[in-house]
Amino acid sequence: xxxxxxxxxxxxxxxxxxxxxxxxxxxxxxxxxxxxxxxxxxxxxxxxxxxxxxxxxxxxxxxxxxxxxxxxxxxxxxxxxxxxxxxxxxxxxxxxxxxxxxxxxxxxxxxxxxxxxxxxxxxxxxxxxxxxxxxxxxxxxxxxxxxxxxxxxxxxxxxxxxxxxxxxxxxxxxxxxxxxxxxxxxxxxxxxxxxxxxxxxxxxxxxxxxxxxxxxxxxxxxxxxxxxxxxxxxxxxxxxxxxxxxxxxxxxxxxxxxxxxxxxxxxxxxxxxxxxxxxxxxxxxxxxxxxxxxxxxxxxxxxxxxxxxxxx
Amino acid sequence: xxxxxxxxxxxxxxxxxxxxxxxxxxxxxxxxxxxxxxxxxxxxxxxxxxxxxxxxxxxxxxxx
Numbered sequence: 001x002x003x004x005x006x007x008x009x010x011x012x013x014x015x016x017x018x019x020x021x022x023x024x025x026x027x028x029x030x031x032x033x034x035x036x037x038x039x040x041x042x043x044x045x046x047x048x049x050x051x052x053x054x055x056x057x058x059x060x061x062x063x064x065x066x067x068x069x070x071x072x073x074x075x076x077x078x079x080x081x082x083x084x085x086x087x088x089x090x091x092x093x094x095x096x097x098x099x100x101x102x103x104x105x106x107x108x109x110x111x112x113x114x115x116x117x118x119x120x121x122x123x124x125x126x127x128x129x130x131x132x133x134x135x136x137x138x139x140x141x142x143x144x145x146x147x148x149x150x151x152x153x154x155x156x157x158x159x160x161x162x163x164x165x166x167x168x169x170x171x172x173x174x175x176x177x178x179x180x181x182x183x184x185x186x187x188x189x190x191x192x193x194x195x196x197x198x199x200x201x202x203x204x205x206x207x208x209x210x211x212x213x214x215x216x217x218x219x220x221x222x223x224x225x226x227x228x229x230x231x232x233x234x235x236x237x238x239x240x241x242x243x244x245x246x247x248x249x250x251x252x253x254x255x256x257x258x259x260x261x262x263x264x265x266x267x268x269x270x271x272x273x274x275x276x277x278x279x280x281x282x283x284x285x286x287x288x289x290x291x292x293x294x295x296x297x298x299x300x301x302x303x304x305x306x307x308x309x310x311x312x
Numbered sequence: 313x314x315x316x317x318x319x320x321x322x323x324x325x326x327x328x329x330x331x332x333x334x335x336x337x338x339x340x341x342x343x344x345x346x347x348x349x350x351x352x353x354x355x356x357x358x359x360x361x362x363x364x365x366x367x368x369x370x371x372x373x374x375x376x
Contacts, residue, residue, distance in 0.1 A: 018324050
């Protein structure tokens with residue numbers, strides 16, 4: 001008998017992963033955006049929510065988002081293995097089996113939808129279920145590998161959390177919730193494509209039709225400008241609804257002017273100029289896009305605080 | 313090799329067990345807290361149980 005083994009497979013053995021590997025399946029960084037935007041949707045809604053019920057709602061909206069991340073990692077393990085950026089994810093790295101990721105995703109989906117329904121209302125739970133379905137099936141299984149507009153339509157999944165937070169508090173969908181959805185939905189393409197321009201990615205090897213690969217970088221620059229122009233009226237329109245106030249309106253004016261200028265600058269540049277300064281403008285606009293979304297929702301929160309303080 | 317020696321596998325298993333235990337305790341705490349919050353909000357503490365009871369029937373609108 002010997003200790004020497006001939007099993008050199010890199011496939012994960014079931015039950016050998018660390019707890020942190022399962023947490024990584026839930027895409028914690030994406031969850032932080034889900035938590036923040038859902039929290040704002042819940043807090044700015046014209047309804048009083050018990051803190052415990054509010055906490056439970058946000059927790060299970062976040063877990064639902066995490067569940068869709070696990071389902072995404074289960075299905076996309078083949079392309080994640082090919083791309084450098086994703087090769088260290090738990091499934092392609094061989095830490096967690098694809099079956100475990102699927103199982104975790106399905107169970108967390110069921111638990112989060114059921115708990116959100118019991119804690120708040122079934123419309124919010126239905127929206128969460130639809131979001132998980134949209135991200136896991138419509139985006140991951142279908143659009144991502146089929147069309148260069150994948151990021152546009154797939155962005156809807158990331159746009160639902162503030163609407164779910166709002167519906168959890170009020171029990172209904174209103175214009176404010178739709179505009180908060182629209183803000184993230186329209187923001188996603190310029191945000192992501194700005195990143196795609198300077199990140200030397202290997203989507204081509206993975207056979208994922210990214211706009212930069214299928215239609216070229218000049219067209220991607222044009223699309224960034226188009227979507228930013230379409231984003232501005234949505235962002236400013238939200239400023240004239242009941243959830244916004246002077247802080248949001250002032251912030252939206254400044255932020256949209258800067259973002260529009262950035263998109264214009266990206267459109268005016270060609271690849272040679274961009275390469276000469278190591279994509280400085282694209283990197284600047286991408287970084288700014290992160291602050292753009294955070295500050296819009298932060299301003300909504302400040303206005304809600306001012307309203308409740310003024311009304312107290 | 314003594315069988316009591318701790319292998320990396322045991323550490324991972326322990327970490328996983330602690331993680332699962334904490335998750336379950338957290339879940340139980342949330343269900344308890346949610347129940348308290350629902351009752352504080354005035355949710356019904358009784359449900360239909362095969363016997364018609366006045367306390368769980370919806371109030372009849374007056375003037376009909």
